[in-house]
Amino acid sequence: MQETLSFIGSHMQMWYILILMIFVGVEVINSVPSVLHTPLMSGANAIHGVVIIGAIIVLLNADPNNYVELLLGFLAVILGTLNVVGGFVVTDRMLEMFKKKPAKK
Template sequence: MGGHYATLIIELTVLLLAIFLGIEVISKVPTLLHTPLMSGTNAIHGIVIVGAIFVAGASDQDTLTQVIGFIAVVLASANVVGGFVVTDRMLEMFKKKEPVKKANEAGAK
């Protein structure tokens, strides 16, 4: 049991550090990018796909966990893939901007 609680304490430490890190990293994101931020973090919590794979692929599974795991993997992969693709689509539009603007300025002059 001692070993178990040692693990728990390490996990809690990691959890608390992640909270501070999350706040720290986000507070530097400009409002300009808050929508991509929301969908980007949305994609990151799709990491639950790791848990879904544990369930779907567990060697000690039965029909019930197999069905649950299957659905969980479908949902989690939609979360991950959709989240990253949609964020990429948004950020792509932000990235294109510089050359467009320069072209316009050149045109104006």
């Protein structure tokens, strides 16, 4: 019990962010025309590429003499980069097609 409480207490700021972000996410997506569902999903896909920050931190903190650690961190950064770069470029390609259209809706 004490453990659980202290866990929640030590992360109070994080919990606030978590709860507020859930509401923000719901609000942002609500009432989006179905035309944009695919690009939106792709855009969200790119944004969760933020996990790459974690991979960078792991690699930065890795022991330069521990090759297993280095290799795994290296791999994690590659995977994260694929997610970020691929995600944003694909989304951009999809959205590029909407630009010439007279803006309706």
